Every structure is written in C-alpha cells, then in structure tokens.
Amino acid sequence: MSVSSSFYPELHIGSEVEVSNDPNAASTQWRLGRVTVLKNNSCDVQVVTQTGIEYRHDLYHVDDPRTYTTKDWADPSRGLFRLSHGELERRNVAKTIQDFRQGVLTRISKNELETSAALDQMRKDIAKWELFMAEKTSKKTSIEK
Numbered sequence: 001m002s003v004s005s006s007f008y009p010e011l012h013i014g015s016e017v018e019v020s021n022d023p024n025a026a027s028t029q030w031r032l033g034r035v036t037v038l039k040n041n042s043c044d045v046q047v048v049t050q051t052g053i054e055y056r057h058d059l060y061h062v063d064d065p066r067t068y069t070t071k072d073w074a075d076p077s078r079g080l081f082r083l084s085h086g087e088l089e090r091r092n093v094a095k096t097i098q099d100f101r102q103g104v105l106t107r108i109s110k111n112e113l114e115t116s117a118a119l120d121q122m123r124k125d126i127a128k129w130e131l132f133m134a135e136k137t138s139k140k141t142s143i144e145k
Contacts (some may be wrong), residue, residue: 019081021078039058062080
C-alpha cells in the first residue's frame with residue numbers, strides 16, 4: 001500500500017523519513033525514522049534515538065497546509081516529516097533505472113518492428129522469385145514439348 005497527494009509524497013511502509021517538531025528546524029535537528037503506519041494524510045513513524053526507540057503518531061508532511069494551523073507541535077509524540085536524503089536518492093536511482101529500462105525496451109521494440117518488416121519484405125521477395133522461377137520453368141517445359 002502507498003499513499004500520496006499533491007503535497008504528500010508517495011510513502012510505503014519502511015520509507016525513510018526525517019522527523020521534527022519544528023518545520024523551520026536546522027537539518028541537524030531532524031531525526032531519521034521509518035514509516036510504520038500509513039494514513040490518509042499522515043503517517044506514524046518509528047525513530048531510533050540515543051535513548052531507544054520513539055514512536056511518533058499522525059505526523060504531517062512538512063508541506064502540508066495543516067502545519068500552519070496546528071499548534072500542538074510541542075507534543076513529543078506528534079510532529080512533521082519529510083523524505084530523507086537517502087530516500088530521495090534511492091527514488092532518483094530507481095527512476096533512472098526505470099527510464100533506462102523503458103528506453104531499452106523501446107529500442108528493442110523498434111528493432112523488432114524493423115526486423116519484422118525486413119523479414120516480411122524478404123518473404124515477399126522470395127515468393128516473387130519462386131513465382132518467377134516457376135513461370136520460367138513452366139515456359140521452358142512447354143517449349144521443349
């Protein structure tokens with residue numbers, strides 16, 4: 001299962017995200033976590049800290065318009081998330097691989113069509129040649145009689 005919207009990135013269970021209680025926090029203040037539960041426009045995340053595992057519930061994406069109206073960011077079980085740099089890199093690599101694969105398949109398909117057309121033309125040429133040879137042989141046999 002995955003969830004996404006215009007401001008909410010596509011997420012899967014296990015997606016790597018960064019979590020904070022302050023949308024304007026410095027990059028060093030965002031902590032790494034993994035998505036454990038997907039919801040319509042929020043998610044739950046497990047964060048590993050120096051003191052153990054921390055669970056965050058109903059996190060909004062940092063670009064979600066609700067981040068500007070919600071005032072309970074001081075609650076340590078809530079917060080915001082964004083995709084981690086590692087997750088963004090993995091997605092870019094996956095997209096590059098998919099684009100490459102699609103390009104290869106397109107070229108193979110094009111070559112297959114060209115090869116098929118060439119084979120069809122060769123079959124037509126062989127059929128013409130066989131017809132020509134058959135006519136030539138039948139004329140030769142009729143002349144000999």
